[in-house]
Amino acid sequence: MKWFICICLLLMLAAPASAAAADKQQQGLTLTIDGTAISASPIIQNNNVYLPLRAAMEHFGATVSFSGQHIVIHRSGIELSMELGQSVVTINGERVTVTTPPILVKGITFVPIRFIANAFGYDVLYQPSAHQVLLRTPGEQAVLYGYAVDLDGAAVKDGYVKLVNTDSGETLEATLRNAFYRISVALGSYKFVSYLPSAGDLEQKVAQVEPLQVKAGQTVFTKLSPSQSGLKVTLHDPNGVPIARASATFYTSHGSVSVTIRGGIGYLDFYEQGSYIFNYLTIESGVYDNYDIYHPFTISEDGTVSSLDLIAHRPNVTGQVASESKEIYGNFSGCSIGENGEQESCFVEGAPGGAYSFYLPDGQYQWSSYYDSTTRQQFIIDRNFTISSDQLQTDLTWTKPVVNIHGTASSNEGGPLTGGYINFYGNNQEYSAWVLDGKFDCYLPDGTYSVRYDQFFDTGFSVKYSQSVTVMDGKLSIAPDFQFYLS
Numbered sequence: 001m002k003w004f005i006c007i008c009l010l011l012m013l014a015a016p017a018s019a020a021a022a023d024k025q026q027q028g029l030t031l032t033i034d035g036t037a038i039s040a041s042p043i044i045q046n047n048n049v050y051l052p053l054r055a056a057m058e059h060f061g062a063t064v065s066f067s068g069q070h071i072v073i074h075r076s077g078i079e080l081s082m083e084l085g086q087s088v089v090t091i092n093g094e095r096v097t098v099t100t101p102p103i104l105v106k107g108i109t110f111v112p113i114r115f116i117a118n119a120f121g122y123d124v125l126y127q128p129s130a131h132q133v134l135l136r137t138p139g140e141q142a143v144l145y146g147y148a149v150d151l152d153g154a155a156v157k158d159g160y161v162k163l164v165n166t167d168s169g170e171t172l173e174a175t176l177r178n179a180f181y182r183i184s185v186a187l188g189s190y191k192f193v194s195y196l197p198s199a200g201d202l203e204q205k206v207a208q209v210e211p212l213q214v215k216a217g218q219t220v221f222t223k224l225s226p227s228q229s230g231l232k233v234t235l236h237d238p239n240g241v242p243i244a245r246a247s248a249t250f251y252t253s254h255g256s257v258s259v260t261i262r263g264g265i266g267y268l269d270f271y272e273q274g275s276y277i278f279n280y281l282t283i284e285s286g287v288y289d290n291y292d293i294y295h296p297f298t299i300s301e302d303g304t305v306s307s308l309d310l311i312a313h314r315p316n317v318t319g320q321v322a323s324e325s326k327e328i329y330g331n332f333s334g335c336s337i338g339e340n341g342e343q344e345s346c347f348v349e350g351a352p353g354g355a356y357s358f359y360l361p362d363g364q365y366q367w368s369s370y371y372d373s374t375t376r377q378q379f380i381i382d383r384n385f386t387i388s389s390d391q392l393q394t395d396l397t398w399t400k401p402v403v404n405i406h407g408t409a410s411s412n413e414g415g416p417l418t419g420g421y422i423n424f425y426g427n428n429q430e431y432s433a434w435v436l437d438g439k440f441d442c443y444l445p446d447g448t449y450s451v452r453y454d455q456f457f458d459t460g461f462s463v464k465y466s467q468s469v470t471v472m473d474g475k476l477s478i479a480p481d482f483q484f485y486l487s
Helices: 002-026 053-060 113-119
Strands: 030-033 036-038 043-045 048-052 063-067 070-075 078-083 088-091 094-097 103-105 108-112 123-127 132-136 142-148 158-165 171-177 180-185 188-197 212-214 219-224 231-236 245-252 255-262 265-268 274-278 280-283 295-299 309-311 317-320 329-337 343-352 355-358 363-372 377-388 405-411 420-426 429-435 439-442 447-455 462-464 469-472 481-484
Touching (some): 048 113, 053 070, 053 113, 078 113, 094 219, 113 123, 142 158, 142 212, 158 180, 188 219, 212 219, 231 245, 420 439, 447 481
Parallel strands (some): 142 219, 405 481
Antiparallel strands (some): 063 070, 078 088, 158 171, 158 188, 171 180, 231 265, 245 255, 245 274, 317 355, 343 355, 363 377, 429 439, 447 462, 447 469
16 A cells, blocks of 8 residues: 555656646747847747748738748748748749748648748747747848759758858858858858868859849848859760760869769860869769770860860779788879870879779870878889770789888987888889888888988978988898988
């Protein structure tokens, strides 16, 4: 009997607390605009905050019209058109997709507060612990608001938008959230430059939009899409069939440049004078997964560009670096050889685990070196090979030498060196290894070498070792602990 009484007492004590918690959970939200309480109570549905449409729009100074389930809202140059329960909305005639469509609750139309408020220039702050939603107007600033899509018209869910103040030259960034961006800016003129998806894709220039001159309190909506201006690039298979979805990439001294291909066509918005090679192909879908490209081209000083008609082929240079570990990411570096025997266009191809597979057109080439990304050592190979009738005519079998020198590098000022290369010069060759936290590993064939350390990170410097060293039977003639005198 005692246990029954105890349980009853516990339940009686717990009941008020539970009821209070429930009341608090169901407590209505309050809404304020710039500190002024508004008599339009928001509600929460599926963890999203909604506003009663008519009551809220009165406080926003917006007009609302209905036609069946179709809703049109006007305010200060912004027109929103939406349907109950539908995620596709138009803003000033531009179609966008929202994650929270309008809903009907007990005969009252509710709209998602963040979408509506942002579209009209308000900053939204939801404070669940205080059961309130705060809206702030831009005041003396203006708001640039919009939506970003890719070449297929699909939403760019996350990332950021880059824009520039054309008056001051200042570059600004606005975060993309479910494809929408919003940024408060000072009065002036602004131009959108690009967007960068957070999915790791390359930065995408946007279609050129005339600079926007904004005023205090103004909200300007702009839908951003990739630029399709520039140099036309085509991509086909060997039979002339356009490749539907791909990206073709080449490298410059500044980094990579990628062209998005749709229906066999893309546009290169790049005009820097020089010689380049399209030699990276990413197929997004279809039957061309194993295809590759190799297409040298030039941009002359007067802007003239050689052919940009790319053809994708199956790889014809394939192989495996013998004795290479699967954990190592290597690079195959090569060059085409001209009629005079000199190197012409040079290229780098990835070789994960020492395995390489890529395409080269008919011609003479040289496999100049192999790079081990772990030790950061470049192995000189200098082996010529031939491609004829799209077939490799030369045996490229090569075994990576075993690392035989494990050493340290420090300075006379105390402490290990780090973030640079230790270089060994001899036999008309150079052998280098990356130094990290004072340690390095490299391969050195027998011979006599001068030694130099080149600092790469932080304050760059170069210092020569005090004496030459000799490798005999794969071993250094001295202990592999190098101390460099900086002063």
